[in-house]
Amino acid sequence: MKAHRKILTVGLGLNLAWVTGCQSDYPALSPAHLDFSDGRVTDSIGSSLWKDFRQSRKLLEAWSPVPDSPWTPFAKPTLFSALDEIGSKVQPIYTPAAQAAEVQARNFARHERVPNNTMLIVDLPGEETVVWGVALARECKLQPVATFNNWPHQRGILKAERVLGALLYYAAEMDKLKKAGALSSAARPVLMMDSNRLGLAKTVKDTDFDNRYYLLESDLPSSAQLKSAGIEHILYVGSNQDVQEEQDDLNPYFKALHDSGIDFAILSAQAYTDKGAVLAAKERRESGYYHRSGSHFPWWLLYYAGRGHTPIPRPTLFSGTPAQGASRRFIRTSAGGFGGYHGIQSGSGG
Amino acid sequence: MLLSELVTSLSTDYFKWDCYINGRCCVSATPVFLRRQDYEELVSLARQFDRLIKKTIQMVMENTALRRPFGFSRVEQQALDSDRGRPSRYVSLVARYDFCQTYKGQWKAAEFNTDVPGGHPEAVGLNQLLGREFPEHYNPDHLLAALQQALVGDSLDKTVAVLYATGFSEDLQVAQLIRNYLTKRGIRTLLGSPINLQRRGNHAELFGERIDVIYRYYPADWLSALAYRPRQEFLRICSDLTTQVNPFAQIICQNKKISAFWWKQQNLFSRREQDLIQKHVPRTIGFRRDRQHEYKSRQAELVLKRAHGRMGEQVLLGDCATPEEWAQALADIAAYEPEQWTVQEYFHTRPVLHEDKKMYPCYGVYVIGGEVAGLYTRLSPTPRTAYDALNVATLVV
Numbered sequence: 001m002k003a004h005r006k007i008l009t010v011g012l013g014l015n016l017a018w019v020t021g022c023q024s025d026y027p028a029l030s031p032a033h034l035d036f037s038d039g040r041v042t043d044s045i046g047s048s049l050w051k052d053f054r055q056s057r058k059l060l061e062a063w064s065p066v067p068d069s070p071w072t073p074f075a076k077p078t079l080f081s082a083l084d085e086i087g088s089k090v091q092p093i094y095t096p097a098a099q100a101a102e103v104q105a106r107n108f109a110r111h112e113r114v115p116n117n118t119m120l121i122v123d124l125p126g127e128e129t130v131v132w133g134v135a136l137a138r139e140c141k142l143q144p145v146a147t148f149n150n151w152p153h154q155r156g157i158l159k160a161e162r163v164l165g166a167l168l169y170y171a172a173e174m175d176k177l178k179k180a181g182a183l184s185s186a187a188r189p190v191l192m193m194d195s196n197r198l199g200l201a202k203t204v205k206d207t208d209f210d211n212r213y214y215l216l217e218s219d220l221p222s223s224a225q226l227k228s229a230g231i232e233h234i235l236y237v238g239s240n241q242d243v244q245e246e247q248d249d250l251n252p253y254f255k256a257l258h259d260s261g262i263d264f265a266i267l268s269a270q271a272y273t274d275k276g277a278v279l280a281a282k283e284r285r286e287s288g289y290y291h292r293s294g295s296h297f298p299w300w301l302l303y304y305a306g307r308g309h310t311p312i313p314r315p316t317l318f319s320g321t322p323a324q325g326a327s328r329r330f331i332r333t334s335a336g337g338f339g340g341y342h343g344i345q346s347g348s349g350g
Numbered sequence: 351m352l353l354s355e356l357v358t359s360l361s362t363d364y365f366k367w368d369c370y371i372n373g374r375c376c377v378s379a380t381p382v383f384l385r386r387q388d389y390e391e392l393v394s395l396a397r398q399f400d401r402l403i404k405k406t407i408q409m410v411m412e413n414t415a416l417r418r419p420f421g422f423s424r425v426e427q428q429a430l431d432s433d434r435g436r437p438s439r440y441v442s443l444v445a446r447y448d449f450c451q452t453y454k455g456q457w458k459a460a461e462f463n464t465d466v467p468g469g470h471p472e473a474v475g476l477n478q479l480l481g482r483e484f485p486e487h488y489n490p491d492h493l494l495a496a497l498q499q500a501l502v503g504d505s506l507d508k509t510v511a512v513l514y515a516t517g518f519s520e521d522l523q524v525a526q527l528i529r530n531y532l533t534k535r536g537i538r539t540l541l542g543s544p545i546n547l548q549r550r551g552n553h554a555e556l557f558g559e560r561i562d563v564i565y566r567y568y569p570a571d572w573l574s575a576l577a578y579r580p581r582q583e584f585l586r587i588c589s590d591l592t593t594q595v596n597p598f599a600q601i602i603c604q605n606k607k608i609s610a611f612w613w614k615q616q617n618l619f620s621r622r623e624q625d626l627i628q629k630h631v632p633r634t635i636g637f638r639r640d641r642q643h644e645y646k647s648r649q650a651e652l653v654l655k656r657a658h659g660r661m662g663e664q665v666l667l668g669d670c671a672t673p674e675e676w677a678q679a680l681a682d683i684a685a686y687e688p689e690q691w692t693v694q695e696y697f698h699t700r701p702v703l704h705e706d707k708k709m710y711p712c713y714g715v716y717v718i719g720g721e722v723a724g725l726y727t728r729l730s731p732t733p734r735t736a737y738d739a740l741n742v743a744t745l746v747v
Contacts, residue, residue: 057362067354073370077361078519081526084362149367149519151526153541155557206545206580207557210516218372225373336543336568336576337517 031089033154034161039091040169044134049172050092056083062175063146063167068185070229071145074221079148079164086152086161093127093165101128102135104272108237109139111278112303117232119189119221123247124239124269126163126194132237132269133192134170137177143187144174147219148194153209157199157337160211188231191220195239198247198317198330210337214249214318223260233263233299236309241268246311248318254311264309265300278304353379356479364475365526367519371738377472380705381480381743382727383487384713388451389746393722395457396447396715398626402619403445403464403603406611409618410602419614419636420605421657421689425574425581429598432589443596444500445603446714446726448735449630450699458697459630460712460735465596465604466569469714469726469741470494470524476743477724487745493716494531496723500595501563502537508562509538511554511592515568516543524567544568545580547587554591564594570601571658606655609634610692637691639684645693649676653694654683667734669696699733707731709740 043050053059060080065071083090101124114120114136122132126148133144152161177183199212221229234257236246243266246254258264272278281304300306317330330338351359356379360366369377384392410416411434422430446467448460474493481489502508512528514521522541529539542556544566553560566588573581588594602608612619612627613634619627637654645652649668656664666679683691701708709729716723728739 057358060358060362064358073373073375076367076519077358078367078522081362081365081367150517151519151522206548209541209546209557210543213517213519221373334517336513336515336545336580338515338575 030154031086034086034089034152035159036089036091036093036161036165038093038095039165040094043092043168044094044170044173045176047172049175050168053168053171053175054083054088054090056081059083059167059171062171062178063144065143065145065189066178066183066185066187069143069187070185070225071143071189071221074147074189074191074219075145076147076149076219078150079146079152079160080167082151082160082164083168086164090161090168091165092169092171093162094169095127095162097125098127098131098166098169100273101131101269103275104269105132105135106139107272107275107278108132108269109135111275111282114140114142114188114235115233115299116188117230118235118299119191119226119231119233120235120237121191121193121250122237122269123193123195123250124237125196126158126160127166128239128269129192129194130163130166130170133190134173136190137174137183141182141184141187142190143183145189145191147191147215149197149215149219150211150213153211155207155209156211157202157204157208158194158196158211160194163194188229189221195247198249204334204337210334212334212337215253216249217253217256220253223257223262226257226262227260231262233265235300235303235306236264236266237269238266239269241270243268245309245314248316251311251314251316252318255313258311263299264311265303265306266309267300267303267305267307271305351379351480351483353377356476359479360471360475364471364478365523365530366471366475367523374738376738376741377476378705378729378740378742379480381476381484381745382702382704382711382729383745383747384725386488386746389488389490391457392449392713392715392725395449395459395626395630396717396722397720399447399459399462399630400443400445400717400720402612402623402626403462404443405619405623406608407599407602411599416611416615417602419611420602420607422601422605423571423574426570426598426601429570429573429585429601432585433598443600444497444716444718445596445600446716448712448714450697450710450712450733452697453700455700457630458632458699459609461606462603462608463714464600464602465571466567467714467716468521468524468567471527472741473714473716473724473726474527476741477745480743481745484745487747490722490744490746491724493718493724494528496716496718496721497528497565498532498535498537500718501532501565506536509540509560510563510565511540511542511547511556511561512565513542513544513547513568515572516541521567528565544573544584545576547584549583549587549591552591554587562592564588564592566594566596570598570604606657606659606692607636609694610636632695632697634692634694637683637688637693639688641693642680642684645680646677649673651696653696654679655692655694657690657692665734665736667696667732670732670734702729704729704740704742710735712739713744 122129136142357369446463449457477491512525514525532539540556548555609631616624652668654666699710701710710733712728712735714726725744727744730739
């Protein structure tokens with residue numbers, strides 16, 4: 001077995017070794033075992049141009065903010081870098097859930113107005129958040145900013161490859177939008193977050209690869225950075241009808257922004273499933289009853305499903321200090337994925 | 351090279367994904383040029399400290415009474431015990447020693463990163479990408495080649511497991527850089543967390559594959575965060591079945607109390623070693639509650655360091671703190687964990703001009719298997735080097 005492996009790996013590199021025949025020897029670690037179900041032959045513009053984006057650098061370029069965009073520092077290249085490891089096994093993914101998200105995102109983007117002083121944070125399951133990012137770029141000329149910050153693994157808690165597949169599905173379209181000049185460096189951002197990142201619904205076993213992650217304040221734009229770009233409001237898009245608050249990792253960030261004068265509203269993506277309801281609400285708003293202006297009129301009432309939100313400090317998975325044991329709830333259930341929680345920057349190296 | 355191109359190349363080719371922190375770019379397209387004389391001095395010092403550290407570790411491992419002043423946790427003690435007498439304690443070790451230069455030109459050792467030294471993507475990526483633009487200057491980087499030697503020697507048959515906290519992309523950067531390098535050279539390399547490691551008869555496996563060598567990029571002081579059973583299993587596997595780089599014994603010198611230990615126990619060392627300590631290690635003592643008043647009055651001359659601090663975390667420079675901050679820190683330490691802190695004499699680092707800005711450099715010298723393997727240089731706007739320092743390539747002129 002050793003000799004066989006050596007012949008395959010020497011001089012060929014990891015991708016080829018994985019692709020060409022180690023599967024029987026090493027079933028646990030193979031791109032072939034990543035989940036690319038619902039893979040498509042064509043991409044979002046009905047072409048096979050997605051094949052041109054099967055390199056990390058190409059895909060990253062398609063999705064990176066345009067040159068001189070103030071949002072470049074917040075776009076995470078992490079997941080994109082996994083593409084060179086996966087190689088030819090990668091597929092563009094478009095699922096029924098993404099199809100539904102496409103309808104919701106389109107209804108939102110076409111019938112709601114996003115003013116210049118508003119930033120969107122879309123915190124939906126990864127593939128759906130990508131759909132929203134593209135729809136908002138296409139319809140509203142917003143700049144999608146990817147925050148996906150870990151890699152896929154065959155034993156992964158997160159199926160990060162699904163997000164990668166969705167990014168690939170829309171890569172040619174994003175590239176075209178950028179090349180056509182549809183997105184300017186002044187475009188407002190839409191932060192794309194994978195709502196599964198904390199993997200709260202999962203029970204982690206020793207045989208799982210814990211590729212969950214959390215976002216820190218240092219990963220996201222500060223209030224000063226937002227204000228210098230004219231952003232005063234944040235619209236947080238969650239998945240469920242009953243989304244009440246931001247995810248645990250975002251709580252300190254939201255609280256800090258709120259304390260410095262940034263307003264928040266929450267809305268549910270699902271609320272935008274029915275175009276008729278959205279249009280009817282829009283008509284009601286515009287026909288008078290809700291059509292008001294003035295400093296006392298809440299900005300979020302302009303949105304069909306918007307609700308005001310005041311982030312307050314609350315006990316989260318990350319509350320307290322490791323010394324107090326408070327953050328252990330997350331760490332203890334993490335299959336070694338998180339050694340200790342750091343509020344500014346994570347990581348272990350000295 | 352344009353900064354934007356540098357950032358893209360670092361992220362796609364060297365797995366450096368956190369070029370921005372707090373929205374600010376933390377890499378520079380302008381290298382730092384180190385005089386050959388300074389470089390040679392650093393190389394010599396790093397080798398000397400490497401020998402001193404090996405000797406210290408051996409001493410402390412063999413005489414458990416010497417462990418007391420370090421205040422190791424129960425889990426750390428267990429890890430050290432699991433390391434006693436095993437052959438891998440003497441394998442090639444991977445360390446990075448951080449030095450700063452004073453106004454008088456003397457080098458001072460700021461930190462000894464002997465457990466899980468980081469900075470690989472920055473040290474390798476920046477030097478390779480920017481070194482090409484200055485072929486006339488010496489590029490000291492051969493970190494990954496040296497690491498390969500330390501892990502598997504000339505063998506292509508060994509399987510390496512890089513164990514790290516898999517939820518942190520900052521650590522995946524390092525793990526993936528190493529895996530990518532080794533795999534391209536025909537060495538099977540797997541990634542996982544310590545918990546993923548399993549015993550199968552008389553060998554260890556990671557996700558069902560037999561492994562021969564562990565590269566532990568998981569700090570020993572984080573072991574206490576693991577659940578009891580998997581932690582015990584991990585310690586047993588490291589103790590009985592595999593070679594581990596670095597062995598747990600390395601935490602002895604990772605502990606910030608090592609400087610206090612050297613100053614206090616100079617009689618255990620040769621005249622030459624004492625000279626090295628006195629000249630290059632800032633005078634350090636363990637924090638004492640009864641000397642708070644003195645610490646308060648000498649604020650500008652002192653630095654407080656926590657035994658397990660990393661990347662400038664839990665380090666307070668009196669010179670950079672307000673009197674209120676300093677007093678509060680002293681009071682908190684005295685009240686809650688005096689045994690975890692050291693008090694070190696402050697030295698003034700000589701700044702350099704970098705892109706027209708006054709910056710304080712910290713030169714990290716990698717030593718692998720006793721030999722210097724590269725440099726990781728960070729520039730900070732203040733004398734304290736922390737996570738948000740500017741990472742720069744280092745070339746020798």
